[in-house]
Amino acid sequence: MSSTKPNENISFHCMDIDDRILKAIAKLGWEEPTAIQEKAIPLLLEGKNVLMRGRTGSGKTGAFAIPIIQKVIISSQVNDAKGPKALILTPSKELSNQIYSNILQLTCKCSQEVTCVDISPQVEISHQKSLLIDQPRIVVATPIRALLHINAKNLILKDSLEILVIDEADLMFSFGYEDDVKKVLRHLPKVYQAVLASATLSEEVISLKKLVLHNAVILKLEEPDLAPLTQLTHYYLNAEEEEKAVIVYTLLKLSLIDGKIILFVNTVDRCYKLKLFLEQFGILSCVLNSELPAASRCHVVSQFNDDVYKIVIASDEKAIESDLNIGQKKTGKRKKDKESGVSRGIDFQFVSAVINFDFPIDPFSYIHRAGRTARGSNKGTVLSFVSLREQHLKDEVEEYLKDGLREKCNIFQKYKFNLEEVDGFRYRARDAWRAVTRIAVREARLKEIKQEILNSKKLKRYFQENPRDLQSLRHDKALHTVKLQDHLSDVPDYIVPSSLKNIISIDKNDKKKDTNIKFKQGKNKAFKKYLAKKKDPLQGMEFTGFGEMEKMEEL
Template sequence: MATEKLQFHEMGLDDRLLKAVADLGWSQPTLIQEKAIPLALEGKDLLARARTGSGKTAAYAVPVIQRVLASKQSVREQDVRALILVPSRELGQQVQAMMRQLTAYCSRDVRVADIAGKADVSAQRPILMEKPDVVVGTPSRVLAHLNAHNLLLHTSLEMLVVDEADLLFSFGFEDDLKNLLCHLPKIYQSFLMSATLSEDVQALKELLLHNPVTLKLQGSQLPDSSQLQQFSVQCEEEDKFLVIYTLLKLRLVQGKTLIFVGALDRCYRLKLFLEQFSIPACVLNSELPVQSRCHIITQFNQGFYDYIIATDEHRLADPAAASQAAGKGKKNKARKSKEKEYSASRGVDFQNVDNVINFDFPVTVESYIHRVGRTARADNPGTALSFVAHTETAFLSEVEEALTGDKAESSLKPYQFKMEAIEGFRYRCRDAMRSVTKQAVREARLKEIKQELLNSEKLKTYFEDNPRDLQLLRHDQDLHPAVIKPHLKNVPEYLIPYALRGVVNPLSNHRRRKRPTQKLKPHGVAKSSFKGTNPLRSFRYAKKTANKKPSHSK
């Protein structure tokens, strides 16, 4: 194998594609791009595993676009030549955005259609009737169009890409994928891209690939310690809330942060807890419409807010049940999550994430890798901090064993945090938690769903035709998720640990304004008395009129 690093301009790519790559600021290909693109251009099937953030999307997007451009030179007929299957709508939007950037100078020759969105199948029919060169979608949506004869692939398809292949079965797409294969031609080039090579990926390999080249890049699926710093802190349930409050309120954690918890109810529990201290955070709720979730992610990426609370394990409300389920095989886990087409740690394009906090420690090594892989992407640095209760130490040991391997040094270093230094905050946290009841969590979830229903563009026309339904929805009982206690907003200086008083300034936004120097007012005189008539002067005026009385006695 050649030892010199292959550059984009040495891969025989179209000039328009090279120009788009230059506009993106890619000076040289990543490892997965350097290895995968030349093999793909040779027509080989690929099974590629590389860590999150390593550039897998471009590793297949570049050869797909190049092959479409090459086909256009010999075949003039417009047809669908490439199909990209994704496990979620969010990932579909991410892939389409990447394809648009790479086809900036050849968009007339390479047309891309994303059918993974929220639109109905019938609404997407006109797009597919134009026969775009590349179609991006989930297996269920693609199969629906195939059954409706909106899409024909058995004669024209040349390339099939399965992105995040290890998620397709766990998201319940097993049957859809198998049915979809009946509509494909006998010969086509396939790419399977994944962050892990699980049993599901091996099953897909047997179904889709023909004598593939397997690329197992980066033995460590996370960046090294020079780019990603990983810490763990031992703390029990109550201490978790105490530590997260201290980290965020004293700004010991700065920058855009993803906070992962074990269940959706705990997302809202943590959000309501932080609200007590005026720490704004949003929940990435899989129950909300996809457009709402995408809007949350877009605003997060644009810097509107710093904290997102999310979960990627819908079955973790009971850790014991989760660990028991882990031993029952992949199929059981797939069935449990079949109704979910969403995972916050996978398939979502979070940009420039500075920190990942595992409020609840993940129960599998893969989950830890995918969560922490949201930060330290490309060449950016990142930090991961995991809270570990005594019931979660076994999961921590599994992760350390998988990440450390033969290394003598542990990947997760103990976070130097003295619990006794923040004991003064404990009574505040307990005070806040009294308002975060199960009923408050339930009402908060209902309130958010109702707000999203009212904001839904699709329902606006329905409510216009059925105003009674809107009236019933709006006049439901008031929701008061949690009573906000104003005194919890600020942090008294005497509570700040002595070691941190010279480092952090939690009151920078809450300092009392210096009032201009002013003379003391006479005691008992109203403030309004200094505006307009002064009662003391009117008294003197009355005294002068009394002195004129002797003049009348003449």
């Protein structure tokens, strides 16, 4: 087993990588390799089998994608046999799409020599046959889709395959792919290079290692499961159901959260309840869960990364499964797409804050939710609401995370929020939260699913020919299953906390009947201190408690 130590300042230029790949890396803004890339890339270029374990955001995708592209370039130069050189298996369509996009970015300067396709979308295999006729060099797929094309003779690997990658290996068996993976392995050549990438070294990974890897090098980062406390700040706030709604409404409506946000809840129903609650105040958000079509899920992630959307409400996959299995038969109405993953493996980029509206059900769920932010060298913040019945879950998470720290200290900082200062918001939020009934949630779910299916199939060609009409494809539109009152999107001056009136100004747009919050320019100490705190990805979290503003103004 080999361990890696981060930040030894070895550049990509020292790794004997093709200049075209180096140019693509520079275009992506990767200044130096991450710890896992530093160790894995040279080993993979040497032809070693590697099991790499690293936390979310550690750069595992680049660690195996760069060597694959390098090897394909070399093969094309020696006129090697045509056919796929690399097969990358992932447990979800979203992750396949993400890896495919990353490979396209890394091959922007050598796309003729290095071709790549993603066959994970769940469409008729005859529609994807044309993608494989040209014999792409890299194929990305879920195990079940790869097996379908192998059985249909569209994908032949025995004569050409050199590298097999299994990403998020610790999820493969839990997603029900054990038999599919074993069947795919029967169609591979006797000798090939193999890579397993995983966030944990679970029993499932060990089982896969026995199946796939021989004489493997095991790379395990010498780092905790999450970014260090200097990079990722953890806040908690004791709050019950309606109090959570008040706080989220206040933070979002007063623009006290800076940047892009992911709100996590524990069930699909909760996704829509929170979305319907926010839309009553003119706060737009997208829902991301396993019930939506795969193309829509990938589109949401892509548009979020392109700054089209600022707020995503996501459901945790483990909680969805537990919700389905309680008091329901296996043939129940709610069906989860087993090739979907939300909290794991999806590369949401530049997420400023993760808000756990519902506290995660176990430490691993917390880790993977929190891992959506503070990726690479970026800073991030996590705010977790904790109800009385969730207190034991928070204690479990803190104990687990403390075990990975060299110096024992408190993981969670208490976030001070004075509800008395936002009484105007509280009364509004309470009524709006209660207005979102079960019937409204059910209608919203049906409406969005129908809308997404229509958009992804019926109107695809139309929107290609009429790009201006793409506005109707937005995923953050109001669902209108709860009566909207125009005045709720407005923020009257009298409900703004007095401690913030020297900081923000209200800009009302009569045409849109909405309110824009702007931060005043000033020379007082309070404002200067506030601006200093604003450098934190979540400006409101660092500046805890509205009441503290008054104290600062007295200084």
